[in-house]
Amino acid sequence: MKNIFFIALISLFAFTGCNQPKPVKTIEDLKAGIKGETTASAKYAAFAQKAREEGNANVAKLFDAASKAESIHAANHKKALEALGEKMEDFKPEFEVKTTAENLQAAIDGETYEVTTMYPQFLTDAKAEKADKATKSFTWAYDTEKKHEKFYTAALASLNANTENTLPTQYLVCPVCGNTYDKAMVDEKCSFCQTDKAKFIEA
Numbered sequence: 001m002k003n004i005f006f007i008a009l010i011s012l013f014a015f016t017g018c019n020q021p022k023p024v025k026t027i028e029d030l031k032a033g034i035k036g037e038t039t040a041s042a043k044y045a046a047f048a049q050k051a052r053e054e055g056n057a058n059v060a061k062l063f064d065a066a067s068k069a070e071s072i073h074a075a076n077h078k079k080a081l082e083a084l085g086e087k088m089e090d091f092k093p094e095f096e097v098k099t100t101a102e103n104l105q106a107a108i109d110g111e112t113y114e115v116t117t118m119y120p121q122f123l124t125d126a127k128a129e130k131a132d133k134a135t136k137s138f139t140w141a142y143d144t145e146k147k148h149e150k151f152y153t154a155a156l157a158s159l160n161a162n163t164e165n166t167l168p169t170q171y172l173v174c175p176v177c178g179n180t181y182d183k184a185m186v187d188e189k190c191s192f193c194q195t196d197k198a199k200f201i202e203a
């Protein structure tokens with residue numbers, strides 16, 4: 001009799017579990033996001049090295065900071081994916097390294113895509129599927145990429161005008177959300193996730 005009760009109880013849990021719809025769109029979006037952010041992180045690290053070789057030290061610093069930020073976004077997306085009981089499959093980041101001016105334009109194009117198309121869609125999906133962790137992770141990335149786009153646009157303009165020395169010389173990155181600051185203009189607490197500025201990292 002006791003056994004029957006347990007079987008009934010287990011069946012009930014299993015049935016309830018099956019009834020919860022899997023956030024299928026969010027899972028696909030998280031995987032695409034992990035791929036995009038991991039690739040961006042590797043790409044910007046390579047762009048930083050190229051900028052240093054070309055004597056563009058301040059642009060290199062920006063690429064270093066953005067590379068760090070993207071790796072934080074990838075890690076946050078991965079945690080959100082695993083919290084949904086899913087795993088990321090292996091992949092190899094693919095990108096091209098050109099001149100620093102071209103690399104900056106490629107970075108602007110990538111950030112623009114993320115800000116205007118990718119993350120707005122991901123956020124719509126995650127909110128509709130009530131995937132809260134993913135919504136938070138996508139929001140932090142989305143807000144950071146808006147800042148990256150501005151930093152890159154300013155950097156390319158300076159490079160073209162031969163005024164690279166007017167660019168920030170150091171950036172700080174929030175280790176929790178990837179928010180990226182000009183070191184000369186940090187907030188007391190991260191404007192996205194409220195982490196104390198003492199924890200910000202120099203990329």
Ligand SMILES: [Fe+2]
Pocket residue numbers: 040066069070111144145148
């Ligand atoms: Fe970015």
Ligand SMILES: [Fe+2]
Pocket residue numbers: 174175176177178179190191192193194195
């Ligand atoms: Fe933050």
